[in-house]
Each structure stands twice: as structure tokens, then as C-alpha cells.
Amino acid sequence: VVSEEVPRFKNVAKLYPDWHQKARCLGTDDSLFFGSGDPDVRPPYTLAEISNARAICAECPVARECLTTALKNREEYGVWAGSTRKQRKAILIRVKTGVTTLPDEVEEHVTRLGRVHIKITIKGVVRE
Numbered sequence: 598v599v600s601e602e603v604p605r606f607k608n609v610a611k612l613y614p615d616w617h618q619k620a621r622c623l624g625t626d627d628s629l630f631f632g633s634g635d636p637d638v639r640p641p642y643t644l645a646e647i648s649n650a651r652a653i654c655a656e657c658p659v660a661r662e663c664l665t666t667a668l669k670n671r672e673e674y675g676v677w678a679g680s681t682r683k684q685r686k687a688i689l690i691r692v693k694t695g696v697t698t699l700p701d702e703v704e705e706h707v708t709r710l711g712r713v714h715i716k717i718t719i720k721g722v723v724r725e
């Protein structure tokens with residue numbers, strides 16, 4: 598049986614490279630990272646959905662590989678290493694204009710992602 602489901606991704610063939618075997622999102626529902634809304638409406642995900650995806654990405658050991666892949670493939674859809682399409686576009690502009698390099702941007706983004714997650718976790722613990 599051939600699935601009639603229309604892929605929501607731009608580069609389906611590159612979706613599951615080797616590094617993805619170690620991903621925190623492995624085996625999870627795609628809607629966690631691509632939103633539950635209409636894929637033709639931008640953005641298809643809510644702020645809460647982005648936040649939930651970021652919490653998973655913040656603990657992912659392959660976040661650097663993930664974001665690098667998304668940037669190199671010019672991924673328009675989904676949350677990759679906690680980044681939105683808008684953030685990736687901004688990174689690519691900075692890289693293209695020579696303000697920074699792709700590896701530096703990836704490192705900064707992933708480091709910031711981890712810090713934000715730690716803050717949220719600490720806040721959650723204090724509130725309990």
C-alpha cells in the first residue's frame with residue numbers, strides 16, 4: 598500500500614542521516630516538531646508547541662548536527678535544534694553577509710538553547 602500522505606518536509610531523503618539514530622526525537626510524533634496546524638499556513642506550530650519541541654532539543658546530543666543539516670538544506674519547515682524557520686533564515690543571512698560563520702552560529706544557538714532550558718527547569722523547580 599502506497600501512502601497518500603503528502604510529505605511535510607522539503608528534503609525527505611535526507612531526513613534520517615546516521616546522526617539521527619542518537620536523536621532525542623527518534624520515534625516521536627512528527628507533529629511535535631512540525632506543528633499540529635495546517636502546513637500551508639505559516640507558522641503551522643503554536644508558541645507552546647515550539648516550546649515543547651525546544652525542551653526536547655535542549656537535551657539532544659546531536660543538536661549541532663541537526664541544526665547544521667537544517668541550515669545546509671535550507672529547511673523551511675519545522676523546529677530543528679529548537680530553531681524556527683525565521684531564526685534559520687536570520688542565521689543564513691548573517692553567514693552569507695560574512696558577519697559570522699555557520700559553525701559559530703550553530704555553536705552559539707545550541708549553547709543558548711541549553712542555557713534557556715536550564716533556566717526553565719530551575720524556574721519550574723522553584724515554583725513547585
Ligand code: SF4
Nearest residue numbers: 620622654657663678
Ligand atoms: S535537536 Fe531536536 S529536532 Fe534535532 S535531532 Fe535533536 S531532538 Fe530532533
